[in-house]
Amino acid sequence: xxxxxATLLATAxxxxxxxxxxxxxxxxxxxxxxxxPLPALPPIPAGxxxxxxxxELGRMLFFEPRISAxxxxxxxxxxxxxxxxTDRIPRAVGHGGQVGERxxxxxxxxxxxxxxFWDGREPDLEGQALxxxxxxxxxxxxxxxxxDQLNEFEIYREAFAEAFxxxxxxxxxxxxxxxxxxxxxxxxxxxxxxxxxxxxxxxAMDEQQQRGMMLFVDNGCVxxxxxxxxxxxxxxxxxxxxxxxxxxxxxxxxEQDRFAFRTPTLLNVAVTYPYFNNGSVDNLHDAVxxxxxxxxxxxxEEDELDDIVAFLHALTGEMPRIEIPALP
Amino acid sequence: xxxxxATLLATAxxxxxxxxxxxxxxxxxxxxxxxxPLPALPPIPAGxxxxxxxxELGRMLFFEPRISAxxxxxxxxxxxxxxxxTDRIPRAVGHGGQVGERxxxxxxxxxxxxxxFWDGREPDLEGQALxxxxxxxxxxxxxxxxxDQLNEFEIYREAFAEAFxxxxxxxxxxxxxxxxxxxxxxxxxxxxxxxxxxxxxxxAMDEQQQRGMMLFVDNGCVxxxxxxxxxxxxxxxxxxxxxxxxxxxxxxxxEQDRFAFRTPTLLNVAVTYPYFNNGSVDNLHDAVxxxxxxxxxxxxEEDELDDIVAFLHALTGEMPRIEIPALP
Numbered sequence: 001x002x003x004x005x006a007t008l009l010a011t012a013x014x015x016x017x018x019x020x021x022x023x024x025x026x027x028x029x030x031x032x033x034x035x036x037p038l039p040a041l042p043p044i045p046a047g048x049x050x051x052x053x054x055x056e057l058g059r060m061l062f063f064e065p066r067i068s069a070x071x072x073x074x075x076x077x078x079x080x081x082x083x084x085x086t087d088r089i090p091r092a093v094g095h096g097g098q099v100g101e102r103x104x105x106x107x108x109x110x111x112x113x114x115x116x117f118w119d120g121r122e123p124d125l126e127g128q129a130l131x132x133x134x135x136x137x138x139x140x141x142x143x144x145x146x147x148d149q150l151n152e153f154e155i156y157r158e159a160f161a162e163a164f165x166x167x168x169x170x171x172x173x174x175x176x177x178x179x180x181x182x183x184x185x186x187x188x189x190x191x192x193x194x195x196x197x198x199x200x201x202x203x204a205m206d207e208q209q210q211r212g213m214m215l216f217v218d219n220g221c222v223x224x225x226x227x228x229x230x231x232x233x234x235x236x237x238x239x240x241x242x243x244x245x246x247x248x249x250x251x252x253x254x255e256q257d258r259f260a261f262r263t264p265t266l267l268n269v270a271v272t273y274p275y276f277n278n279g280s281v282d283n284l285h286d287a288v289x290x291x292x293x294x295x296x297x298x299x300x301e302e303d304e305l306d307d308i309v310a311f312l313h314a315l316t317g318e319m320p321r322i323e324i325p326a327l328p
Numbered sequence: 329x330x331x332x333x334a335t336l337l338a339t340a341x342x343x344x345x346x347x348x349x350x351x352x353x354x355x356x357x358x359x360x361x362x363x364x365p366l367p368a369l370p371p372i373p374a375g376x377x378x379x380x381x382x383x384e385l386g387r388m389l390f391f392e393p394r395i396s397a398x399x400x401x402x403x404x405x406x407x408x409x410x411x412x413x414t415d416r417i418p419r420a421v422g423h424g425g426q427v428g429e430r431x432x433x434x435x436x437x438x439x440x441x442x443x444x445f446w447d448g449r450e451p452d453l454e455g456q457a458l459x460x461x462x463x464x465x466x467x468x469x470x471x472x473x474x475x476d477q478l479n480e481f482e483i484y485r486e487a488f489a490e491a492f493x494x495x496x497x498x499x500x501x502x503x504x505x506x507x508x509x510x511x512x513x514x515x516x517x518x519x520x521x522x523x524x525x526x527x528x529x530x531x532a533m534d535e536q537q538q539r540g541m542m543l544f545v546d547n548g549c550v551x552x553x554x555x556x557x558x559x560x561x562x563x564x565x566x567x568x569x570x571x572x573x574x575x576x577x578x579x580x581x582x583e584q585d586r587f588a589f590r591t592p593t594l595l596n597v598a599v600t601y602p603y604f605n606n607g608s609v610d611n612l613h614d615a616v617x618x619x620x621x622x623x624x625x626x627x628x629e630e631d632e633l634d635d636i637v638a639f640l641h642a643l644t645g646e647m648p649r650i651e652i653p654a655l656p
Contacts, residue, residue, distance in 0.1 A: 063410045070425055071417040072405060081652045082391045089399040097398055097424030271654075319654055324409045326599075326647055 028202075028210045034217045036228045037198045038267070038317070042111030042185050045124055050182045054163040058183025060156070060325045061176060067146040068139035069095055075132065075180065079107045081322055084271035085187060090279030094132075095140035101245060103279035106272045108320075109265055111185040114233035118277050120262045121251045125181035130173055143173040150176075155328035189268055189317025197314070205314045212311025215304055220296055230266035230315070238294055243278050270313045284309045356530075356538045362545045364556040365526045366595070366645070370439030370513050373452055378510045382491040386511025388484070388653045389504060395474040396467035397423055403460065403508065406432045409650055412599035413515060418607030422460075423468035429573060431607035434600045436648075437593055439513040442561035446605050448590045449579045453509035458501055471501040478504075483656035517596055517645025525642070533642045540639025543632055548624055558594035558643070566622055571606050598641045612637045 044050055061067070065074040073094060078087045085107040087093070092100040102118050110116070116128035132138040133146055141149075150156045151171050163179055164170035194213070196204035205213070216222055226232050235248045237260045248257035261277050269275075274282040281287045288308050292300045300308070372378055389395070393402040401422060406415045413435040415421070420428040430446050438444070444456035460466040461474055469477075478484045479499050491507055492498035522541070524532035533541070544550055554560050563576045565588045576585035589605050597603075602610040609615045616636050620628045628636070 065408070065411075066416070070421045072408075072415060072421045077400060077405075080393070082655045083393075084654075087400060088394070093398045093400045095425060321651065323649065324652060326412075327410045 028214060031214050031217050032198060034222050034226075035194075035198055038109070038112075038188065038190060038192075038195050038228045040190065041188065042109070044185065045126070048126070048178060048182065050185060051163065053159070054179050054182040055186055056183075056325075057159045057163040058179035058181070059322065060159060060327060061150075061180050062183055063325055064150075064327060066149050067133055067141055067176075069141045069145075073139050075107075075129075078104045078132070078138070081319075084108065084268055084319075086272050088273060090274050090282075092138065094138035095136065098137040100135075100137045102277050103274065105264060106268060107184050107187050108272070109188050109229045109267050111181075111188070112227070112229040113231060113262070113265065115235075115262045118245075118261050119248045119251045120233075120235060125184050126174075126177045129177040129180040129184075133176075143176075146176070147171055147173065153328040187320045187322075189319060192267065192317035193314040194311070195317065205311070208307050208310040209314045210311075212307035212309070212314075215300075215308050216311055219292070219298070219300075219304075221291070221308075224263045224295070225266050231263040233262060235260040235262055236295065238276075240276050240278065240280065240290075240294075242280060243276070245277050247277065266312060267315050268317060270316050284312055288312070356542060359542050359545050360526060362550050362554075363522075363526055363558075366437070366440075366516065366518060366520075366523050366556045368518065369516065370437070372513065373454070376454070376506060376510065378513060379491065381487070382507050382510040383514055384511075384653075385487045385491040386507035386509070387650065388487060388655060389478075389508050390511055391653055392478075392655060394477050395461055395469055395504075397469045397473075401467050403435075403457075406460070406466070407435045409647075412436065412596055412647075414600050416601060418602050418610075420466065422466035423464065426465040428463075428465045430605050431602065433592060434596060435512050435515050436600075437516050437557045437595050439509075439516070440555070440557040441559060441590070441593065443563075443590045446573075446589050447576045447579045448561075448563060453512050454502075454505045457505040457508040457512075461504075471504075474504070475499055475501060481656040515648045515650075517647060520595065520645035521642040522639070523645065533639070536635055536638040537642045538639075540635035540637070540642075543628075543636050544639055547620070547626070547628075549619070549636075552591045552623070553594050559591040561590060563588040563590055564623070566604075568604050568606065568608065568618075568622075570608060571604070573605050575605065594640060595643050596645060598644050612640050616640070 041050070062075045062079075065072050065077070068074065078092050078094070079085045080087055086104045089104075091102060092104045094100060105118065111125060114123065116122040116125060117131070122128045122131070130143060133141055134143060150160075157171060160170040160175060160179075161167075164175050167175075193204040193209065197210075216225075222230075224232050224234065224236055235257060237256075237258070238247075239259055243259075246258050248260040248262070249255070251257070270284060273284070274280065275284075275287040276290075281290060285305055288305055289300060292298050369378070390403045390407075393400045393405070396402065406420050406422070407413045408415055414432045417432075419430060420432045422428060433446065438456075439453060442451065444450040444452060445459070450456045450459070458471060461469055462471060478488075485499060488498040488503060488507075489495075492503050495503075521532040521537065525538075544553075550558075552560050552562065552564055563585060565584075565586070566575075567587055571587075574586050576588040576590070577583070579585070598612065601612070602608065603612075603615040604618075609618060613633055616633055617628060620626050
């Protein structure tokens, strides 16, 4: 990571020196190319489809609590649409009130990530979707039991048959994953002030937000928080005070991955607090300050922090308008 | 209860004898007067209002999990909009995965009930709303803590001020109850086949459903399941096999109330399974059969059960289309 960051910093820092505070609107144009607007849809993996039938089935399954051992926990419990499709508590609460190890990532725009979970142990949403059903601290149900539950309902048998036509016995775990993933790929947040700004509406962000965007580039935040959802989907070591979570090391056993976590998206970061792998930081000011110290080796000034936080607020897009399904 | 029932049965049974099976469409007219169509709104208690601001605040609070000790349980957890505004499990699962004593009643049309909870310990929705927040087996949070939580959010402080104008410190427990109750009074289910039938659309129920409606009257079900939501809001003794719940006796200490429960609404009964105070019966056929034996002292024939169940399916109305709020 460091070499890339250094290169970027060299380019960006020289640009920063030329900036005079009030002349935001002119110089900001030089920064646009560091970013990419959010596409309407994330990449759709080969061999999958986002047919309306599959998305509709995925919507049902996402809200379905009867594929949990208690009968009351669904994907939407922790990925709560009312709460930025996450839970806004430090660490997830699941089966029997157990508290998990990590903070719940938002589902919003997660189809753009090339590595799922904080430790990237799955490459895509299909790989991610079944994990929480089986996890003892989350939904605590075997996939076999979950399939039995779904098979009890004629409406589910029909919905699977429509979502997976020409398949014998379509009610099976891989198809559960495919349907949930297809639904999740619809959960994107267009039209944030930042995205409108990038697309040409230069009035969409105020001057403080524009200054924040430039600081974000000049200081190298954009080295890891890059691309359309401001995540490189890569792993970076990060010593969060108080955290003992070894992160990606648990997956790879490689020393270089100890305490490394996948870069989270920054889209909607203002509504997906608290922050970091254990959710121990509950506000953007402190989160940005910590990132500056840990990843960039610098202490931001207070006015810089304020500007960057203002920019981060401009990353909140339109929430998906999802109707709660009527389940059988 | 028995005298009322007997009187009704005397009237109804003689009518039943006159019926010839195929002539449903003619004779069914005589039965219309036993029922009342569902009004658009339930009674609004004196001193309350259903202002849009109060309903909107109530919608937020209904979906708000941070007024629970775990931070993940809201009203909508057990009164799940995806599941007929109940949970479709025998007994409610709450804080720490604890299983409560009773089956979760649906919120749908609950504003029409004149007694809340299975034991009727509260007269109205305002009285009901705060109970589950404080209950150790449900949300497990003191009202003082809940108010502190809400007061942390400027958006809630504003929403309370708008819902309760000209009031000092509007963020308080009675106002939480008033707002939730105002929202709940919007959760009604118009346009069921049965309601359309009552309003004049005689094609809205098929012949089997019409036969079921007549059996429902002739056999005296309508004695307790009366009025616009097919509940008299009264208490009736009922010995549910396996249940040790003493019901209303717990509230009054009166011997006559031992094992007595408030009559549940039958609107949407097909989508609010399982049934009875402990949710031990999971299908309408068995529920109707048990009611016949316990309350009416008779064994329905299989074809009678089928007809009554068909009628009960005609009581499912349009579910409220509630958008999930974006919480602060």
